[in-house]
Amino acid sequence: xxxxxEALSSFFRNVDTRSGGDGPDIYKGxxxxxxxxxxxxxxxxxxxxxxxxGPLRDVFDSKQLITDVSGxxxxxxxxxKLYGSQYRENxxxxxxxxxxxxxxxxxxxxxxxxxxxxxxxxxxxxxxxLEDEFPEVYRFVTxxxxxxxxxxxxxxxxxxxxMKELNEHADCVLPIENxxxxxxxxxIHQMINSGKLGSTVKQNSLVTSSAGSAKTxxxxxxxxxxxxxxxxxxxxxxxxxxxxxLNMDLNEISMNLVxxxxxxxxxxxxxxxxxxxxxxxxSRRLDQMFSDAFSxxxxxxxxxxxxxxxxxxxxxxxxxxQVSDLRRNIERLKPSLHFVSWNQEGWKTGLCSVPPVGHSxxxxxxxxxxxxKPTFIELKDRFMKLYKKKAHLHHYLHVDGMEQSCFSEAxxxxxxxxxxxxxLDATKGGPRTDxxxxxxxx
Amino acid sequence: MSIVTxxxxxxxxxxxxxxxxxxxxxVHGTHGLCSKKENESYCDACKERFFCEEESEVPVxxxxxxDMEPKVISQTLxxxxxxxxxxxDDRSHFCQKQGxxxxxxxxxSVHxxxxxxxxxxxxxxxxxxxxxxxxxxxxxxxxxxxxxxxxxxxxxxLRDAFPTSFILxxxxxxxxTGEIIVQNYNSVLTLSHLYQSSDALLVHENxxxxxxxxxxxxxxxxxxxDVNQVIAHQLGSVFQPTYTAEGGLHYxxxxxxxxxxxxxxxxxxxxxxxxxxxxxxxxxxxYEKSASLVSNSQFLLKPLDNVVGKAWxxxxxxxxxxxxxxxxxxxxxxxxSFTALEQxxxxxxxx
Numbered sequence: 072x073x074x075x076x077e078a079l080s081s082f083f084r085n086v087d088t089r090s091g092g093d094g095p096d097i098y099k100g101x102x103x104x105x106x107x108x109x110x111x112x113x114x115x116x117x118x119x120x121x122x123x124x125g126p127l128r129d130v131f132d133s134k135q136l137i138t139d140v141s142g143x144x145x146x147x148x149x150x151x152k153l154y155g156s157q158y159r160e161n162x163x164x165x166x167x168x169x170x171x172x173x174x175x176x177x178x179x180x181x182x183x184x185x186x187x188x189x190x191x192x193x194x195x196x197x198x199x200x201l202e203d204e205f206p207e208v209y210r211f212v213t214x215x216x217x218x219x220x221x222x223x224x225x226x227x228x229x230x231x232x233x234m235k236e237l238n239e240h241a242d243c244v245l246p247i248e249n250x251x252x253x254x255x256x257x258x259i260h261q262m263i264n265s266g267k268l269g270s271t272v273k274q275n276s277l278v279t280s281s282a283g284s285a286k287t288x289x290x291x292x293x294x295x296x297x298x299x300x301x302x303x304x305x306x307x308x309x310x311x312x313x314x315x316x317l318n319m320d321l322n323e324i325s326m327n328l329v330x331x332x333x334x335x336x337x338x339x340x341x342x343x344x345x346x347x348x349x350x351x352x353x354s355r356r357l358d359q360m361f362s363d364a365f366s367x368x369x370x371x372x373x374x375x376x377x378x379x380x381x382x383x384x385x386x387x388x389x390x391x392x393q394v395s396d397l398r399r400n401i402e403r404l405k406p407s408l409h410f411v412s413w414n415q416e417g418w419k420t421g422l423c424s425v426p427p428v429g430h431s432x433x434x435x436x437x438x439x440x441x442x443x444k445p446t447f448i449e450l451k452d453r454f455m456k457l458y459k460k461k462a463h464l465h466h467y468l469h470v471d472g473m474e475q476s477c478f479s480e481a482x483x484x485x486x487x488x489x490x491x492x493x494x495l496d497a498t499k500g501g502p503r504t505d506x507x508x509x510x511x512x513x
Numbered sequence: 514m515s516i517v518t519x520x521x522x523x524x525x526x527x528x529x530x531x532x533x534x535x536x537x538x539x540v541h542g543t544h545g546l547c548s549k550k551e552n553e554s555y556c557d558a559c560k561e562r563f564f565c566e567e568e569s570e571v572p573v574x575x576x577x578x579x580d581m582e583p584k585v586i587s588q589t590l591x592x593x594x595x596x597x598x599x600x601x602d603d604r605s606h607f608c609q610k611q612g613x614x615x616x617x618x619x620x621x622s623v624h625x626x627x628x629x630x631x632x633x634x635x636x637x638x639x640x641x642x643x644x645x646x647x648x649x650x651x652x653x654x655x656x657x658x659x660x661x662x663x664x665x666x667x668x669x670x671l672r673d674a675f676p677t678s679f680i681l682x683x684x685x686x687x688x689x690t691g692e693i694i695v696q697n698y699n700s701v702l703t704l705s706h707l708y709q710s711s712d713a714l715l716v717h718e719n720x721x722x723x724x725x726x727x728x729x730x731x732x733x734x735x736x737x738x739d740v741n742q743v744i745a746h747q748l749g750s751v752f753q754p755t756y757t758a759e760g761g762l763h764y765x766x767x768x769x770x771x772x773x774x775x776x777x778x779x780x781x782x783x784x785x786x787x788x789x790x791x792x793x794x795x796x797x798x799x800y801e802k803s804a805s806l807v808s809n810s811q812f813l814l815k816p817l818d819n820v821v822g823k824a825w826x827x828x829x830x831x832x833x834x835x836x837x838x839x840x841x842x843x844x845x846x847x848x849x850s851f852t853a854l855e856q857x858x859x860x861x862x863x864x
Contacts, residue, residue, distance in 0.1 A: 077583070077584075174610070175609075175610035175611055177610075177611055313584075314584045314585070314588055316527070316736060316737035316738065317523070317692065317737060318523055318582070318584060318585065318612075320582065320611075320612040320614060322611065322612060322614030322615075322616075323612070323614050323615045323658075323693075325614070326614045326615045326616050326658075326695065326833075326836050327615060327693060327694040327695060328694070329833075329836070330832035330833050331831075331832065331835070332835055382832075383694050393734045393735055393736035393737070393739075394723075394735060394736060394737050394740065395723070395726075395727070395732075395733075395734055395735035395736075396734065398688065398690070398723070401690055402690070405690070412826070412830075413826050413827045413829070413830040413832055414694060414827060414832065415823075416689060416690045416691055416823070417691045417693075417694035417695075417696075418690060418691045418692075418694065419615075419691065419692070419693055419694050420691070420692050420693075422737070505822070505826050506825065506826060506829035508821075508822065508825055508855065509825075509851055509852060509855045510855075511852070511855045511856050511859045
């Protein structure tokens, strides 16, 4: 068995279970029993039960679960107002417990979807809670946004209601779209099944598989897609967990990528998606990795950053990549990208020495770019289509604590956000007049 | 005559380690064309300057390591110990867990006051170990949060605690196309504060060193380690014991004190004193003959003007300011810093 080190300690506790049940935490030394620093919340039992019967059952403590039976009916109001008030104390207590086990709590990751009732409603309730109870701890949110063809009719309501909470209470949001994840999964399948001579893909290098899993065909499509998001979070935290020549912590991501408090939606792009087994890595291959990160096929949301405006961009590199490789590629790619006038040369870079499993190097790019605006505009349109007809509104207004103003405030918040992006877009391509400098009397 | 080095942040600690490495390997290296006695004299002076000879094992670097996250210090300490030639004092370091988030305000206004006592205690301990304290040498980058913000605060504390000692700040100028998006803010804040407490600022620009690695040294895949080693070599050669112009047989020149020569830094100067030469017959780090030039000239004018310009441009749009006000640095503080640096720029320009 392995050694419990700082890297593991970021996401896991090491519990002494030798005398049966939960002993004290072991801070250094051999791994005894790893327990995830996590809370699993669902108002239905199916998913959580499956996890508890699966290979990770020992990693999740039953004391870390909050479940109910009837679900939220795809209703944000039920999740946020009803279950929120019902479970508030329980959630706070469990959060405090989990926080106590950490000697330095830096960040919360909230992982949820926007289109339903629990993840969206109760999830954003928890987000609020975190800000109240732990104001100094960063809140990173990974949100799965519904597509236009989503089969949940009320998903635009749920999403917009949740967006208001994200606008006001999240430090950073990483929006994810299933469509993008699906495209990546397909691309990989094509690669595997194309049977090109001499290009066998290393199984454990797939961004869609958890290392060690030998399945070539994923049984459930969401597993592969979810693994992509898991890898996103791994790469995001790699520099905080492992050493490197230029470390990048989570608070640095927030600091550098959020120039104005509400503009904190980041487009993420992961590469490589797989590694070919019998190809060695000349420098040209390395450069290809950087180009890929700026191609739409590697993004986790459908958007077009190259034709929009970059406010900020971060590159997290893992593996045997040095500062000269970074510099060379930034110089090469910069001319084709549009940066806002007050941040023409600003890039945030990190070099982590430890690559992901199955790869010699990898790259995660995070961009604060106005290309998210169309996504938000579409969302607003879908919302308005329903709202104008007052469709399904009664399901929401029936819930205690839910009022019409919740809807008008939410859509107003989204409109304001879109307007902020509009103002920035308006500066794109215009004549650049730098503000005049201070004059000093000599 | 000893120097206490304060390594601040990831950059400061990574470079500091290379500096001590370079000095140590120089001491153990060939002495070139000078005599054996000459060499002994040189080595003794060098060792006393940077290392403390403890009873047992290897020389211990006269250094305090500070960082707000643990990984770099932990690596630095173990790499030094593994070399077998020297090491750091196990107790002379201080770190926290969270880092400064590239936020100058966090380093200066939060971590500074919070950890002032502990850090200054460590410095005091190192200072007391010296028979004769020549001064302090701090190593930091100005782009990040710890080296820059906490570094500026610590420099102030050093000045308050040791009003007559010499303080030399070694500052790393980041690459023009960022390593950090708010690097220009952090740089402006750092420089304006250091000007108030430091005696001299010794600057290395990443872009310039990078060119040296690429063009002069022909390194294909340049790593930060390569960059740091070049910087360390340059620093080592500047600090090596030499004879002063008056000649003499003793290596007694305080390497930092020579920076005190008014010709060497920010204030205004007589052209006659502008160029000083120091010599030693002893070879440095495998080079039989080498020359180092430290100058105070207008060469930094353009980079400084650049950084201030970019920072001002960003400031005008108010981008990222909320991140600083969150930790107590207000727009007014930014304006003060801009004003201070515009004055420096204008002074250099009219030379």
